[in-house]
Amino acid sequence: xxxxxxxxxxxxxxxxxxxxxRNASRLAAGDRIGIRWHVASILGSWGRTSPTYFPSPxxxxxxxxxxxxxAAQHPDRIKGYVCVNPNFTAHAEAEIDRGxxxxxxxxxxxxxxxxxxxxxxxxxxxxRRHGVPILHHIWQHRRRDWPGQEASDAVELGRLARRHRxxxxxxxxxxxxxxxxxxxxxxxxxxxxxxxxxxxxVDAGMLExxxxxxxxxxxxxxxxxxxxxxxxxxxxxxxxxGEPDLDRVRWRNAAGIFPRGVFE
Amino acid sequence: xxxxxxxxxxxxxxxxxxxIGSYPYRRxxxxxxxxLEVEMRRNGIERAWVSNLAAVFWRNPTEGNAELYxxxxxxxPLEAVPAVHPGLADWETVLIEAKARAVPAIxxxxxFYGISPTDPAVxxxxxxxxxxxxxxxxxxxxxxxxxxxxxxxxxxLSPAHLRALIRSDPTVxxxxxxxxxxxxxxxxxxxxxxxxxxxxxxxxCVWGPPIDDLAHLVAAIGARRxxxxxxxxxxxxxSAVARLDLLELTPEERIFIERGNxxxxxx
Numbered sequence: 001x002x003x004x005x006x007x008x009x010x011x012x013x014x015x016x017x018x019x020x021x022r023n024a025s026r027l028a029a030g031d032r033i034g035i036r037w038h039v040a041s042i043l044g045s046w047g048r049t050s051p052t053y054f055p056s057p058x059x060x061x062x063x064x065x066x067x068x069x070x071a072a073q074h075p076d077r078i079k080g081y082v083c084v085n086p087n088f089t090a091h092a093e094a095e096i097d098r099g100x101x102x103x104x105x106x107x108x109x110x111x112x113x114x115x116x117x118x119x120x121x122x123x124x125x126x127x128r129r130h131g132v133p134i135l136h137h138i139w140q141h142r143r144r145d146w147p148g149q150e151a152s153d154a155v156e157l158g159r160l161a162r163r164h165r166x167x168x169x170x171x172x173x174x175x176x177x178x179x180x181x182x183x184x185x186x187x188x189x190x191x192x193x194x195x196x197x198x199x200x201x202v203d204a205g206m207l208e209x210x211x212x213x214x215x216x217x218x219x220x221x222x223x224x225x226x227x228x229x230x231x232x233x234x235x236x237x238x239x240x241x242g243e244p245d246l247d248r249v250r251w252r253n254a255a256g257i258f259p260r261g262v263f264e
Numbered sequence: 265x266x267x268x269x270x271x272x273x274x275x276x277x278x279x280x281x282x283x284i285g286s287y288p289y290r291r292x293x294x295x296x297x298x299x300l301e302v303e304m305r306r307n308g309i310e311r312a313w314v315s316n317l318a319a320v321f322w323r324n325p326t327e328g329n330a331e332l333y334x335x336x337x338x339x340x341p342l343e344a345v346p347a348v349h350p351g352l353a354d355w356e357t358v359l360i361e362a363k364a365r366a367v368p369a370i371x372x373x374x375x376f377y378g379i380s381p382t383d384p385a386v387x388x389x390x391x392x393x394x395x396x397x398x399x400x401x402x403x404x405x406x407x408x409x410x411x412x413x414x415x416x417x418x419x420x421l422s423p424a425h426l427r428a429l430i431r432s433d434p435t436v437x438x439x440x441x442x443x444x445x446x447x448x449x450x451x452x453x454x455x456x457x458x459x460x461x462x463x464x465x466x467x468x469c470v471w472g473p474p475i476d477d478l479a480h481l482v483a484a485i486g487a488r489r490x491x492x493x494x495x496x497x498x499x500x501x502x503s504a505v506a507r508l509d510l511l512e513l514t515p516e517e518r519i520f521i522e523r524g525n526x527x528x529x530x531x
């Protein structure tokens with residue numbers, strides 16, 4: 001079994017006119033790689049009618065609806081995160097309740113508000129109550145603000161994770177840009193923070209460093225926007241891990257933090 | 265040249281983007297020829313064009329060439345791609361030596377030397393290399409801009425630089441590593457077909473599905489424009505191989521990318 005914990009899909013109201021081709025490409029490449037489950041999110045309109053990382057409430061709802069429709073079309077392949085913008089607390093809470101009730105299995109926080117901001121506390125509390133993890137977009141070592149997002153790094157996510165010890169947090173795309181060497185020591189002692197290995201970065205030494213810092217039980221395989229780099233990292237892990245540990249990264253760790261039985 | 269028969273698994277790949285030496289901004293496990301050879305065997309790479317990573321950052325990068333030649337002599341699968349610094353007075357001597365040693369290409373990294381890629385001295389080196397039948401390798405970047413060390417202020421080769429260089433002389437041939445789709449498109453469609461045909465692009469930073477940048481480019485400009493590159497030992501080689509495995513190619517196209525195109529480009 002292989003679970004991609006960090007997938008995305010597009011929809012007709014998103015900024016990409018080739019949305020259907022991109023979705024089909026992900027599923028086809030996933031079949032080739034052996035991905036059993038794509039755990040995915042849609043970030044609003046992907047910039048078409050509100051910014052990708054600052055989606056309007058209406059776009060958040062539309063994106064989540066589109067993802068549920070896609071999951072309904074592929075009930076044996078796609079699971080969904082409820083994407084929310086924590087600046088709109090009431091809307092975010094309602095969206096989480098609505099999405100989880102409809103079968104979504106986690107919460108996606110992107111970069112609308114810094115991870116350590118108190119506005120994220122009610123979101124984390126809802127995650128605890130529902131027993132679902134939070135996938136949080138991370139810029140590895142954010143030394144400044146980057147255009148288009150209020151990104152967070154591992155130190156900032158760590159502050160949130162310390163306040164909500166019962167909630168599993170997926171630190172997004174270790175290979176997704178920024179300095180992963182800064183990230184690993186920041187979360188070493190936070191057992192509720194799991195490292196999503198996705199992203200285009202395939203630096204030599206990164207996987208070994210992640211293993212050394214947090215152990216194999218806190219690594220999760222994912223691809224994000226580049227399945228080729230995800231598959232490359234998986235192939236490398238096949239070289240350096242034995243079968244039991246490889247299975248942990250491929251799917252067992254994920255199965256342990258999402259609601260029981262959702263991948264059966 | 266017509267590539268020889270090989271399997272789709274690409275057991276005879278040529279990696280144009282491999283390095284020995286150390287990197288100043290983070291620890292890398294590799295750096296030795298022995299490490300490269302192990303990784304090459306694991307990834308079905310038969311030969312590698314190797315540059316000296318440390319020397320890119322030296323004030324006189326050509327000082328790294330002696331070590332490169334020595335290693336290539338001792339390790340048959342490795343071929344030296346020596347550095348030529350256009351700002352140093354002895355650049356032509358370095359170039360002549362490279363030709364005499366029958367290297368497959370030279371490399372020029374003007375932005376790491378602090379000179380403009382379109383400086384007349386750079387153009388002069390490229391023109392002379394062209395006259396000698398030597399392709400010139402240039403890296404658009406070595407590290408993703410998002411993760412660079414604070415002291416790494418090197419900028420990236422731009423499409424404008426590359427268009428200017430390929431137009432500078434009809435004998436100039438370039439092997440460009442670490443370029444993305446946008447860069448490649450801006451150069452290929454900003455050049456005549458004859459100019460564009462004198463550039464090969466490695467696949468190390470051209471993404472696969474679901475973005476499908478590489479598939480799009482192969483469909484738009486053809487498989488003959490690309491060659492195989494990994495970035496070893498800064499990056500794991502498995503990613504470049506996986507990228508090709510996810511691409512719908514005919515066996516002939518696959519061989520072109522894995523070795524045929526770069527063999528055609530060699531002196």
